[in-house]
Amino acid sequence: MKSSFFYMTLLAVLFISCNQLSKEEEKFDTIMEKVISVHDEVMPKMGEISSLIKDLEPKIDTTETGKSYAKAQQDLKDSYDFMMTWMSDFSEKFPHDGAEMDSAKISSQIKLLKEEEIEVGELRDQINNSIDNAKRLLEKS
DSSP, X not given: OHHHHHHHHHHHHHHHHHHHHHHXXXXXXXXXXXXXXXXXXXXXXXXXXHHHHHHHGGGOOSSHHHHHHHHHHXXXXXXXXXXXXXXXXXXXXXXXXXXXXXXXXXXXXXXXXXXXXXXXXXHHHHHHHHHHHHHHHHHHO
């Protein structure tokens, strides 16, 4: 009787542990999907950024208007660099090595991922704002 109670208790603890880990994995996956979704939204804009940088180049000079084109071009370059740096940092923090993670590792990765969620939102905003500003300037000319 005592051994069956022990095994039932052990089984219950294992079941609860597995469910808890599963919930942590679900949370990790949900946040990861959000982060990747934002990346996937802005990644195609890298080509547009490159084109806008080239379009602004002949308009840059020492006049106030020319300086505004130079600023817009620099903002685009900064956005492009931000994306490249972010992707490199992200792949270092979250390598695709297929290794299993325990509960403690998942918890620490969730914390890092929440920081990445904020940063990728800032990246999206910077990219969109720099593109919008460059387009507005080019439409005026």
